[in-house]
Amino acid sequence: MGSITSPIREPLVTGNKTYHQITEDICAPTERAPSLSWTIAFTIANVLLGVFTFTSVWTVYFGIGTWDLNRTVGWGWDITNFVWWIGIGHAGTLISAILLLFRQKWRTGVNRAAEAMTIFAVAVAGQFPLIHMGRAWLAFFIFPYPNTRGPLWVNFNSPLLWDVFAISTYATVSILFWYVGLIPDLATVRDRASGFRKKIYSFVSFGWTGSAKHWQRWESLSLVLAGLATPLVLSVHTIVSFDFATSVIPGWHTTIFPPYFVAGAIFSGFAMVLTLMIITRHVLNLKDYITIAHIESMNKVILLTGTMVGIAYLTEMFVAWYSGYIYEQFAFYNRALGPYWFAYFAMMACNLISPQIFWWKKMRRNIYVTFIISIFVNIGMWYERFVIIATTLARDFLPSSWSLYTPTWVEVGIFVGSLGMFFTLFLVFVRVAPVVAIAEIKHILKTSGDQYLEEKKEYVKKQQFTEKE
Amino acid sequence: MANKKDVLFGLYDDEEILVDAVKEAKNQKFDIMDVFTPFPVHGLDPALGLSESRLHVAGFVFGLLGALTAFGFMTWINVVDWPIIIGGKPYWAVPAFIPITFELTVLFSAVGMVIVFYTICGLAPTGNTKVLDNRITDDKFCLAFDVTQMDESEKMELEKFFGNTGASEINTKTL
Structure with a gap:
């Protein structure tokens, strides 16, 4: 292959792999019996999923009064969790779509798992508005369907309705994008399997053969889907931020919200990708495919988006002061020094300060530091949403309706349980499908495999030597 | 066969x-x-x-269909079928229609293109596979x-x- 990769680029596939070894390494986790660590993790995730089911049913049965929401705080942990999960669900499409358009080869190591994570995070996020409706069985009322009440239509001027369209579109397009990419790899698993497994994989791989024309269309489709998904991913969190920004609540009614939310979404999404990938590469032994170079690249994104989010926090503060509008000023004073000061402090410490450690290359390339920071970021981003939602609502225009809000065991259970739902889905995924895009790794092997880069280094050295003579 | x-x-x-x-x-x-x-x-x-590949043509056509469907549907509802004043805005509140129009453009385009891709490649979950090796x-x-x-x-x-x-x-x- 006429490769044009610079020899100073770091290899993205290490261990002197051949095409066949790549297939072996990546298919192996789907073919062996589950390991003990997987079984333990799966059991815990299932217990938490049970907690989620129980608390959700409890909520639907007794009503959302069980959450102790009050007159002013109508959105508590529930919407915080919703925005948090939706944010996490942004990294997958970012990695697979935007990095595909930018021709970043390191995306191939992590895109498959990141996309899966996206889909699961969006699925989990979708549960929160659903149970928050109270009468979850009437959820279809949010869609504009011809009904016998007039027909009475939904309000197309409302950002909450835009959100319905944005999130359902995002979920659909993410699933399509992910599955189209998965088909050739499922075919690889199919061709290695036998018996009943072969039958199942024959169905799910849609009869893929690897024909040249199919590959051409597949690449064309991936590229156009990436082109569509790029503005889509930016629009989704923009619209989520409209839920707040188009209201007239001081602290929410700001034009900075869309870019700030999008940066925050990418930030939290990458943190979750790192958390998952560091565990996955270790447990499934994929260190040759998800290398330190991959982790370093993602840490750079964390540093960039974390700093962007930090600047947004500071800009909000400045604008509140500069606006001369006392209610806006109070909203921000209250955020930092009011009853929820600890949440604000956690947000600042985790999101703005902790990622700054990644200015040092040694830290970016350190697995342990990366893992700890990724957890910090996950926590920090949850607090960010809590700060935006709860602190703002707890201090209303009328001091007589000021209140404090603390979650009940039901809400805590739903949140902890949602982690269970997410990890259950992810753990099933790593057992049944290749976690790394096999075909795409093979595609970049000759430009980014360590043995080929080494060859090129030798070649360049020789060239320089002859030039000197 | x-x-x-x-x-x-x-x-x-x-x-x-x-x-x-x-x-x-x-x-x-x-x-x-x-x-x-x-x-x-x-x-x-x-x-x-x-x-x-001319697959992207399908993407464009379906995208256009999505945009027209969304915008036309919202216009018909808010102007013809049940006009209602919301937040003092005109019935035909074009800027408010943009987000949903965009989302449906993407949705139609992506779904349409994927269906076309599977159809012209003859890929379907039928379970029979003709593999040479x-x-x-x-x-x-x-x-x-x-x-x-x-x-x-x-x-x-x-x-x-x-x-x-x-x-x-x-x-x-x-x-």
Whole structure:
């Protein structure tokens, strides 16, 4: 292959792999019996999923009064969790779509798992508005369907309705994008399997053969889907931020919200990708495919988006002061020094300060530091949403309706349980499908495999030597 | 299947050898049935003489359909079917329609294009798979000829071609 990769680029596939070894390494986790660590993790995730089911049913049965929401705080942990999960669900499409358009080869190591994570995070996020409706069985009322009440239509001027369209579109397009990419790899698993497994994989791989024309269309489709998904991913969190920004609540009614939310979404999404990938590469032994170079690249994104989010926090503060509008000023004073000061402090410490450690290359390339920071970021981003939602609502225009809000065991259970739902889905995924895009790794092997880069280094050295003579 | 095909195919160990073989086959005016690879090989399409995919046209058409559907539907509801003043805005509140119009453009385009892709490639979850060799999705690169109508001498010639272009294996299979 006429490769044009610079020899100073770091290899993205290490261990002197051949095409066949790549297939072996990546298919192996789907073919062996589950390991003990997987079984333990799966059991815990299932217990938490049970907690989620129980608390959700409890909520639907007794009503959302069980959450102790009050007159002013109508959105508590529930919407915080919703925005948090939706944010996490942004990294997958970012990695697979935007990095595909930018021709970043390191995306191939992590895109498959990141996309899966996206889909699961969006699925989990979708549960929160659903149970928050109270009468979850009437959820279809949010869609504009011809009904016998007039027909009475939904309000197309409302950002909450835009959100319905944005999130359902995002979920659909993410699933399509992910599955189209998965088909050739499922075919690889199919061709290695036998018996009943072969039958199942024959169905799910849609009869893929690897024909040249199919590959051409597949690449064309991936590229156009990436082109569509790029503005889509930016629009989704923009619209989520409209839920707040188009209201007239001081602290929410700001034009900075869309870019700030999008940066925050990418930030939290990458943190979750790192958390998952560091565990996955270790447990499934994929260190040759998800290398330190991959982790370093993602840490750079964390540093960039974390700093962007930090600047947004500071800009909000400045604008509140500069606006001369006392209610806006109070909203921000209250955020930092009011009853929820600890949440604000956690947000600042985790999101703005902790990622700054990644200015040092040694830290970016350190697995342990990366893992700890990724957890910090996950926590920090949850607090960010809590700060935006709860602190703002707890201090209303009328001091007589000021209140404090603390979650009940039901809400805590739903949140902890949602982690269970997410990890259950992810753990099933790593057992049944290749976690790394096999075909795409093979595609970049000759430009980014360590043995080929080494060859090129030798070649360049020789060239320089002859030039000197 | 209606017509059974006899396929003579060679397996190559590397995509560079395969592309050279395809070029050689084109030179010798052999009628290539298909080429199967474990991953998209760049440089193969021009060698095979495949024209660029027009799938993106489908994407555009479906996207346009989505945009018109969304915008038209919202206009009809808010202007004709049930006009209602919301937040002091006009009935035909165009800026407020933009987000949903955009989302449905993307949705229609993506769904439509994926359906077209599966349809024209003949991919469906039917469970029957016609694979020449199980290693094609692993590390073998396959060049296949349809030899149903050929006599022995022509087959011999193809086998010689495979030998000369560095195929590691030559097999036949009826699909």
